[in-house]
Amino acid sequence: MLLVTLIFASFLRFWHLGQNPPSLTWDEAAWGYNAYSIGIDGKDEFGRFLPLDYLESFGDFKPPVYAYLDVIPVKIFGLNKFAVRFPSAFLGVLTVLLTYFLTKRIFWQSERKNLYGLISAFILAISPWHIMLSRAAFEANVATFFIISGVWLFLLSIQEKKWYILLSITSFVLSIYTFNTTRVVAPLLILMLGIGFRKELLKMRKQAIAGIIFGIILLLPIAGFLASSRASLRFKEVNIFSNIGVIIDTNQEIANDNNAIWSKVLHNRRFAYGVSYLKHYFDNLSPSFLFIKGDGNPKFSTQAVGEMYLWDLIFFTAGIFILFRKREGNWWIVPFWLILGIIPAGTARETPHALRIEATLPTFQIFTAIGISTFLYWIKNLEIKKYFKFSIVFVIFSVLFLNFLYFYHDYIKHYPKVFSREWQYGYKESINYVLKNYKNYDEIRVMTALGRPYIYYLFYTKYNPDRFRQTAIVHRDANGFVDVLSYDKFRFMEKMNTANKNRSKILYISTSDNIPKKSIKLKNFYILNGEPVLVAFTRKI
Numbered sequence: 001m002l003l004v005t006l007i008f009a010s011f012l013r014f015w016h017l018g019q020n021p022p023s024l025t026w027d028e029a030a031w032g033y034n035a036y037s038i039g040i041d042g043k044d045e046f047g048r049f050l051p052l053d054y055l056e057s058f059g060d061f062k063p064p065v066y067a068y069l070d071v072i073p074v075k076i077f078g079l080n081k082f083a084v085r086f087p088s089a090f091l092g093v094l095t096v097l098l099t100y101f102l103t104k105r106i107f108w109q110s111e112r113k114n115l116y117g118l119i120s121a122f123i124l125a126i127s128p129w130h131i132m133l134s135r136a137a138f139e140a141n142v143a144t145f146f147i148i149s150g151v152w153l154f155l156l157s158i159q160e161k162k163w164y165i166l167l168s169i170t171s172f173v174l175s176i177y178t179f180n181t182t183r184v185v186a187p188l189l190i191l192m193l194g195i196g197f198r199k200e201l202l203k204m205r206k207q208a209i210a211g212i213i214f215g216i217i218l219l220l221p222i223a224g225f226l227a228s229s230r231a232s233l234r235f236k237e238v239n240i241f242s243n244i245g246v247i248i249d250t251n252q253e254i255a256n257d258n259n260a261i262w263s264k265v266l267h268n269r270r271f272a273y274g275v276s277y278l279k280h281y282f283d284n285l286s287p288s289f290l291f292i293k294g295d296g297n298p299k300f301s302t303q304a305v306g307e308m309y310l311w312d313l314i315f316f317t318a319g320i321f322i323l324f325r326k327r328e329g330n331w332w333i334v335p336f337w338l339i340l341g342i343i344p345a346g347t348a349r350e351t352p353h354a355l356r357i358e359a360t361l362p363t364f365q366i367f368t369a370i371g372i373s374t375f376l377y378w379i380k381n382l383e384i385k386k387y388f389k390f391s392i393v394f395v396i397f398s399v400l401f402l403n404f405l406y407f408y409h410d411y412i413k414h415y416p417k418v419f420s421r422e423w424q425y426g427y428k429e430s431i432n433y434v435l436k437n438y439k440n441y442d443e444i445r446v447m448t449a450l451g452r453p454y455i456y457y458l459f460y461t462k463y464n465p466d467r468f469r470q471t472a473i474v475h476r477d478a479n480g481f482v483d484v485l486s487y488d489k490f491r492f493m494e495k496m497n498t499a500n501k502n503r504s505k506i507l508y509i510s511t512s513d514n515i516p517k518k519s520i521k522l523k524n525f526y527i528l529n530g531e532p533v534l535v536a537f538t539r540k541i
Contacts, residue, residue, distance in 0.1 A: 005100075008122075018080060021299070022425050023424050023427065024456070030452075035074045035084075061231065065178040095144060103120040109328060127307075131411075169214055277347065280348065284345055295353065300354040323367065426525045432460070443507075445497065446509045508538065
């Protein structure tokens with residue numbers, strides 16, 4: 001059963017990985033090009049040698065692990081979509097395997113531990129949530145692998161192999177070097193495990209102290225960066241606490257009540273921010289998000305099903321009640337893990353957010369597995385003929401299979417066409433055209449309307465990293481955001497400038513709705529539903 005699950009999980013994550021999703025996001029292109037660059041001379045795109053604290057990308061200072069994991073796939077498969085997404089898909093499959101072992105460790109005293117593990121792994125294997133995040137270069141998906149590995153290795157060290165606590169700490173630290181959200185979630189989980197197993201840790205004091213010291217040593221390369229303003233740049237950009245609208249509203253309410261003391265207490269801005277945080281926190285647990293529509297961002301959901309299946313709702317809900325009633329093994333880990341995993345996501349303006357709470361996986365699947373296994377045991381013990389038992393199970397699981405089939409058919413057949421625009425489709429096709437005509441022009445001007453075109457040009461042209469660093473004109477603003485204005489013949493412009501004082505031969509790449517009059521269209525580029533997205537044109541000299 002486990003082997004079949006892993007084969008199925010591999011198929012769902014690797015089949016047509018280079019074709020669907022239909023194009024690379026700019027973050028994916030950045031991961032690939034940085035891996036390509038590090039593989040050539042050990043430096044990232046901007047020339048930092050083997051950076052451990054961050055990779056600078058569009059002003060977003062990313063934890064660097066994904067780029068390092070991608071160096072070997074890029075070397076083996078070349079600089080392409082499959083290679084860029086390989087670490088996420090591969091570790092996504094391993095996450096399914098780890099879920100089996102983790103679940104058995106959590107419920108180590110239960111007679112159903114093996115069944116819990118198998119069902120949890122299978123549900124994660126077919127999860128829309130995990131499939132979609134495993135099929136793109138999302139560093140959150142890799143961080144989830146390290147988080148699950150860290151918890152599993154911790155339980156293994158507590159129950160059997162004491163020195164495995166060093167491997168557990170290593171996994172948790174690697175998650176911190178992988179994704180911003182896990183910089184909060186990993187310490188919280190370590191604290192949870194430390195408190196929950198304080199008696200066991202006292203009995204293995206030597207190993208516990210060694211683990212703490214080892215963890216501190218591993219964090220030293222990133223400590224300075226975490227204390228800097230650059231580390232919080234992304235948080236400042238997306239968090240709810242920078243929304244001054246809350247303060248304006250509370251001040252207005254107080255003014256409406258003639259500055260009464262009771263109004264100042266009731267409409268205190270701290271209280272208002274607290275209410276806002278709770279709202280955003282619980283957005284991530286809304287039934288619509290989990291079971292019906294999914295994340296509003298098409299990169300994380302097909303929009304046709306939830307992050308989980310609709311049938312999960314019954315078993316998930318039942319599993320929660322059963323878990324708290326039976327309290328088997330280290331049952332408390334599951335609910336506390338889920339609660340802690342959402343804490344950092346609650347500070348974000350955009351909620352719910354499947355990517356930012358992925359570190360809660362596989363808790364949702366474990367709850368669901370408990371519900372399903374209890375249902376199977378209930379059917380088994382019913383005093384009816386085996387034929388009727390089989391019929392009930394067959395009908396119910398046929399419905400579950402059809403729900404999965406509906407998702408997968410939609411994802412394979414319709415999703416790429418409907419949402420290719422959201423994946424910046426069109427860049428590769430336009431760049432291939434540019435490459436064919438590169439020698440015919442003195443300058444190539446590219447409009448930035450689709451977002452971050454320079455990284456796509458570096459990626460699809462496999463441009464030499466050292467040459468890029470020598471020719472690039474880079475602009476960094478006061479907030480730390482980065483724009484590459486030009487390199488080589490390429491000029492990247494927010495608004496297309498067609499001025500040509502030197503009467504040069506210029507090729508323009510623009511969105512289809514931004515073509516100046518008296519331009520000569522050369523070629524249109526389309527997204528997969530047939531709509532024009534980019535156009536190549538030139539102008540008479």
